Amino acid sequence: MPKFETLSQNIFDERARTAISKTPIRKEISIKDVEIINDTTLKLEDHQIKMNKDAFKGICKIVGLPVGFDKTFTASFGDKARQQLINRLKVAVQAKGSTTLSLVVNPDTKEIISVQKDPRDLISNATFLDTTSKIINKYGLEVSDFSVNSDGAVVVNTASPKNVWGINGLQDEEFYGGISFTNSPNGGFMVSPFLHRLVCANGIVGKTFEESLSLGQMDGFSMEKFWQQLNQLAERGFRPQNFENRIRLAINTRASLFELENAHDWMKSLSDADNKELEAWAPLHSTRAKFHASSIDTIAFTTAQKKGAKTGTSVWDLINGVTHFATHDNGFKIDDYDRRRLQVEASRMLTKDFDMANFVPSPF
Amino acid sequence: MAYKEPNGLRKPMSDEAKARIAEAVRLAAAKKREEQGLPPLSQVGSHVPPPAFIEKPLELVRMSGQHFSPDLFIPMKTGKPVDLMFTSEGGIPKACNFMLIGDPGVGKSTVSLDILSDLAANGYRVLFISAEMTRIDLYGYVQRYPKFGEVDILFTGEYCDSNPKTVIESALKPGYDVVLIDSFAEVQEDIKEVLKLSTAGSEKWLIDLMISHNLGGNDRKSHTTFIAIQQVTKGGVFVGSNKLKHNTTGMLELRYDQATGSQYMMFNKNRRGSVNKRMFYSLSATGDVEYDVKRFNNDENAREALSHERTLIESEGNAFDTLFGFAKEDNDGL
Numbered sequence: 001m002p003k004f005e006t007l008s009q010n011i012f013d014e015r016a017r018t019a020i021s022k023t024p025i026r027k028e029i030s031i032k033d034v035e036i037i038n039d040t041t042l043k044l045e046d047h048q049i050k051m052n053k054d055a056f057k058g059i060c061k062i063v064g065l066p067v068g069f070d071k072t073f074t075a076s077f078g079d080k081a082r083q084q085l086i087n088r089l090k091v092a093v094q095a096k097g098s099t100t101l102s103l104v105v106n107p108d109t110k111e112i113i114s115v116q117k118d119p120r121d122l123i124s125n126a127t128f129l130d131t132t133s134k135i136i137n138k139y140g141l142e143v144s145d146f147s148v149n150s151d152g153a154v155v156v157n158t159a160s161p162k163n164v165w166g167i168n169g170l171q172d173e174e175f176y177g178g179i180s181f182t183n184s185p186n187g188g189f190m191v192s193p194f195l196h197r198l199v200c201a202n203g204i205v206g207k208t209f210e211e212s213l214s215l216g217q218m219d220g221f222s223m224e225k226f227w228q229q230l231n232q233l234a235e236r237g238f239r240p241q242n243f244e245n246r247i248r249l250a251i252n253t254r255a256s257l258f259e260l261e262n263a264h265d266w267m268k269s270l271s272d273a274d275n276k277e278l279e280a281w282a283p284l285h286s287t288r289a290k291f292h293a294s295s296i297d298t299i300a301f302t303t304a305q306k307k308g309a310k311t312g313t314s315v316w317d318l319i320n321g322v323t324h325f326a327t328h329d330n331g332f333k334i335d336d337y338d339r340r341r342l343q344v345e346a347s348r349m350l351t352k353d354f355d356m357a358n359f360v361p362s363p364f
Numbered sequence: 365m366a367y368k369e370p371n372g373l374r375k376p377m378s379d380e381a382k383a384r385i386a387e388a389v390r391l392a393a394a395k396k397r398e399e400q401g402l403p404p405l406s407q408v409g410s411h412v413p414p415p416a417f418i419e420k421p422l423e424l425v426r427m428s429g430q431h432f433s434p435d436l437f438i439p440m441k442t443g444k445p446v447d448l449m450f451t452s453e454g455g456i457p458k459a460c461n462f463m464l465i466g467d468p469g470v471g472k473s474t475v476s477l478d479i480l481s482d483l484a485a486n487g488y489r490v491l492f493i494s495a496e497m498t499r500i501d502l503y504g505y506v507q508r509y510p511k512f513g514e515v516d517i518l519f520t521g522e523y524c525d526s527n528p529k530t531v532i533e534s535a536l537k538p539g540y541d542v543v544l545i546d547s548f549a550e551v552q553e554d555i556k557e558v559l560k561l562s563t564a565g566s567e568k569w570l571i572d573l574m575i576s577h578n579l580g581g582n583d584r585k586s587h588t589t590f591i592a593i594q595q596v597t598k599g600g601v602f603v604g605s606n607k608l609k610h611n612t613t614g615m616l617e618l619r620y621d622q623a624t625g626s627q628y629m630m631f632n633k634n635r636r637g638s639v640n641k642r643m644f645y646s647l648s649a650t651g652d653v654e655y656d657v658k659r660f661n662n663d664e665n666a667r668e669a670l671s672h673e674r675t676l677i678e679s680e681g682n683a684f685d686t687l688f689g690f691a692k693e694d695n696d697g698l
Contacts, residue, residue, distance in 0.1 A: 026677055027684035047688050107687060119677045126676070127669055218670045220642055220663035225623065227662070 005201075006142040015146040019125040022152035024185050026119040027103045031094045034101070036086045038079055042112070044103075051112035054186045055104075058115030062101055063089035104185045106151050113151045114185035121188060121216060125154055128183035131215075132156055135191075139234050141178055144196065144203065147336030153184035155340040157203060159196045163237035167244050170251070174198040177238025179230075180205040180340075189215040191226075192347075193233065193240045202323035205343040208351040209240040246350050249357070250316035256355035257291075257298060258306035260284055260313060263322050266345050270338035271325075277332070281321035287311045307355040315354050322346040402560060436587055440541060442482035445655035446475075446645075449629060450614070451637045456483070456542060459578040459587035460636065461611055463548070463594045463604075466618030470627050471647050472593050473497070473546055474505070475618060478653040479591070480544050481511040488541040489586065492517045493532065495550035508650050520554060528554045529569065536577055539584030543577070548592040548604075564605060571611050628659075641667065 007015075035043040039056040042049055051059075060070055063086055074082045104114035104122065116122060123131075136143065141158035148154050159178030167173040180194035191213045193206035206212065211233050215226050255263075264282040267273060279285050291298045291309070301309065326334075326342035394404060439455025441447050447454040450462075456479070466472045477492065484490045492515050494502065499519060506513040523531045532551065536543065545551055548570065556566035577588035594604060604612075614634035621628055621644070628642040642663050644656035684690070 023680075025680040025683050025687070027681050028677070044688075045690065047690070049688065103684070105684060105687070107683065110687060119680075120670075120673065123673060124676045124680075127673055130669070218666055218673065220640070220666045223666040224659070224662065228623070 006144060007146055012143055012146060015148060016129050019129060019146075019148045019152070019154045022108075022148055022150075023125040024104045024113060024152045025107055026116075026122060027105065028100050028119050029103060031090055031099055031101055034090065036083055036090070038083060049103075049105075049112055050110065051115075055112040055115045058186070059086065059101075062098070062115065062117055063093050065089055108150070120218075122185065123183065123189050123215075123218060125152060125183055127218070128154060128181070128189055129156075131189070132181045135179065135181070135230065139179075139230075144178075145336070145340070147340055149335065149337035151185055153337060154182065155205075155337060156181040157194050157205065157340070157343075159194060160238060163239075164198070165237055165239055167247055170247070173247060175239075177236075179233070179238060180207070180343075182207075182340075187214075191215070191230065192344075193238055193243075195240075195243070197320070197323070200320065200324055202320060202327045203343050204319070204323050204346045204350070205340060206240050206243075206347045206351075207344045208348045209243070211240050247316065249354065250319060250350055251314055253315045253354045254310045254356050254359070255313045255315045255318045256307050257287065257301070257309035257311055258303060259315065259349065259355055260287060260311050260318060261306065263318050263345075263349065266342060267322065267325050270342060271332045271334040273325075273330075273332045278325075281325045282318060283313060287313070310356055310359060315349065315356075319346045319349050322349070440483055440488050440589070441486060442479055443486060444479075444482055444652075445657045445660065446479060446629075446643060446653075448660065449616070449631060449637065449641065449643050450634070456589055456591075457613070457636045458541070458589055459580075460613035461574055461578065461590045461592065462614045462616055463592055463608075463612050464616045464618065465594050465596045466629075467620055470618045470620060471645070471653070472618050474509070474647055475629065475645065475653055476544050476546070476591055476593060477505065477512050477515065478509065480515055480542060481509070483542055484515055485511065489539070489584075490515055491535065491540045491543045493520060493535065493543060493545045493551065494518065495520045495554060496546050510651065520551065528558055533573065536573070536588070537582055539577075539580075539582035539586035540588050541586055542589050542591065545590060545592040547595060549595045567605055567608060571607060575611060638667075 029044065033045055036059060037043055037048065039053070040051060042051055042059075057067055060067055065086060070082065073085065098117070100118075102116040102119040102121070103112050104116065105111065106113050114122070135141070136158055139160060140162065141160050143156060143158050145155065145157040157178065157180045159176040161176060163177040164174060165177065166175070175198065176196040178194040178196060180192045182190045182192070184190075190207065193209050193211050195204045195206060196202070197204070211229070213226060213229050215222060260282055261284060264275075264278055264284040267278055267281060268275070275285060288298050290312070298306070298309070322342055323346045326339045326346065397404065436458050439447070439451045439453050439457050441455040447456070450456045456462075464472055464476055473496075480490045480492060494517055497519075498521060502512070502517070518531070518535045520528060520531065528551070552563070552566045552570055555561060555569060556563060559566070561569070574588075574590045574592075577586070577590070580587050582588065612633070613636060615632050616629055616634075617632055618627065618629050620626070626644055626646070628644040630642045631637065631639045633639060641660065644659045646654045646656070648654070
């Protein structure tokens with residue numbers, strides 16, 4: 001049986017230093033000083049500064065412009081009209097009393113990577129690690145992964161070797177419960193259940209479980225509520241509610257072609273593995289081949305048709321394929337932070353409504 | 365029909381006519397007061413017109429010339445965790461006025477009497493002015509908290525036929541270290557009703573009395589600290605004038621925590637200590653109010669983290685300015 005590997009204190013300390021050195025910088029500015037040039041550039045006091053997609057989304061959110069509407073509007077009226085609309089909305093927001101916003105910048109690339117209403121909506125990696133360490137010590141958790149990406153986003157996965165639990169009647173389904181800690185420029189400080197499957201040592205980050213917590217502010221009231229919720233999770237051995245039911249359902253439900261393609265595309269986009277190599281984790285090619293052998297052209301399928309096309313892979317096997325790919329070194333180039341993203345995506349697959357959940361076999 | 369400008373249709377009222385009307389109104393009001401058996405406004409001490417200039421000779425103060433005994437700045441300790449709330453050194457400061465507000469039934473009287481009793485046990489002279497409870501009401505409290513039985517109490521309700529000003533002034537005359545008033549509004553109402561004063565006039569009298577005792581205006585020259593329970597509106601807003609707010613050192617709120625139902629106290633204003641620190645307490649035990657120091661320390665840790673974050677945000681802001689060339693050049697000395 002694969003072992004649960006923990007990180008040494010030296011490696012933890014070294015990564016903590018990296019995380020702190022890569023903390024993005026926050027700057028509170030007056031809304032009136034900002035002018036949006038386009039979705040990749042803003043102007044601040046005659047300085048043009050680059051921004052990424054997340055930062056632009058942040059601005060849209062602050063001025064109350066839905067991203068979907070922005071796309072439609074821009075397609076119809078062009079970039080110039082969009083620029084005018086956002087700047088007008090900015091003035092309206094200002095008139096309603098919001099006078100400042102916070103730019104979050106990657107100091108290495110000089111690019112704005114997030115825009116928040118208040119600099120206090122995010123916490124520094126130093127404070128994040130300090131709080132994380134307190135939680136780790138309090139609940140006797142062991143650190144299994146610690147990754148930092150180029151924008152200073154940090155993920156620390158932990159598990160509690162004391163809390164091993166299984167699922168009744170399923171031999172291979174035993175898990176270590178734990179916590180995954182994330183601090184990112186766009187998501188802030190989040191705590192989610194972390195599940196470590198014993199049989200294959202795969203990890204899954206339960207960001208979409210209802211136990212996921214977000215710590216927006218660090219005042220006494222918020223901190224107390226945060227600790228109360230953590231205590232409740234710890235009392236259950238870090239076992240998310242409804243987890244067992246979801247696994248049983250995932251085992252008994254076939255993935256749709258859409259789900260299979262989605263999982264395949266996630267792994268492909270975050271690694272250097274090619275389609276053939278990914279077949280072991282998400283058998284997309286062989287599945288399509290079977291459809292084609294039955295004279296069904298999957299290439300011409302709409303999204304809705306793909307969601308209605310049953311495959312031979314169960315949702316649970318697909319999830320395990322993704323978590324295995326994310327957790328283990330299979331010889332592909334994949335960033336540590338992206339491994340964590342895949343583990344999060346796996347939990348999303350587990351908690352969302354399965355495409356085939358309501359599939360009824362037909363006698364016709 | 366076309367609109368006509370009213371100008372020119374009617375003569376403007378002359379100053380003489382305005383004065384005649386004002387005098388008629390004044391005389392009618394005076395007559396009405398007389399019919400109601402009320403003293404003329406000119407004889408009512410509370411009817412203080414807004415001062416035209418300054419009520420006393422103007423004195424500009426230079427603090428280097430001020431001298432107070434160092435003893436005045438040593439807080440009075442109850443020996444309980446609640447000391448951490450009032451001052452950063454721990455203890456209730458001298459010559460201050462604290463207002464205590466809170467939800468009904470949250471324990472305002474119990475907590476403040478607990479503080480008063482502990483101070484008495486530590487050798488401080490304390491007085492409880494009870495305008496809300498009677499001897500019998502308080503007897504029940506003393507059964508649960510025997511230490512309350514050692515506090516000197518003035519039940520103002522027992523002096524309904526006397527002049528409440530004289531009663532309270534006489535009670536305070538010997539000089540106390542700490543005086544608890546329950547409640548400020550009730551004492552104020554007694555004064556207002558018996559002496560036919562306005563709300564502002566009765567409040568002014570009570571505040572002036574507190575200030576004079578803050579400054580040692582009593583037989584023992586004690587720099588009295590007052591803790592006054594005050595009423596709030598249904599929305600939880602403090603009831604009182606700006607003068608009362610200005611003369612309040614700290615505003616202590618007693619609230620229920622909605623998530624857990626437990627009770628806590630928190631200063632929302634405190635010139636001598638910190639604000640927004642919660643001290644949870646329980647009234648379930650007999651003998652003493654119990655304070656939860658662990659939760660208080662957790663709040664303290666959160667505050668430290670928050671303060672650290674504020675420092676980081678400031679330095680990150682400077683780093684941003686440098687990174688993009690926003691930093692202002694300092695040309696001094698060039």
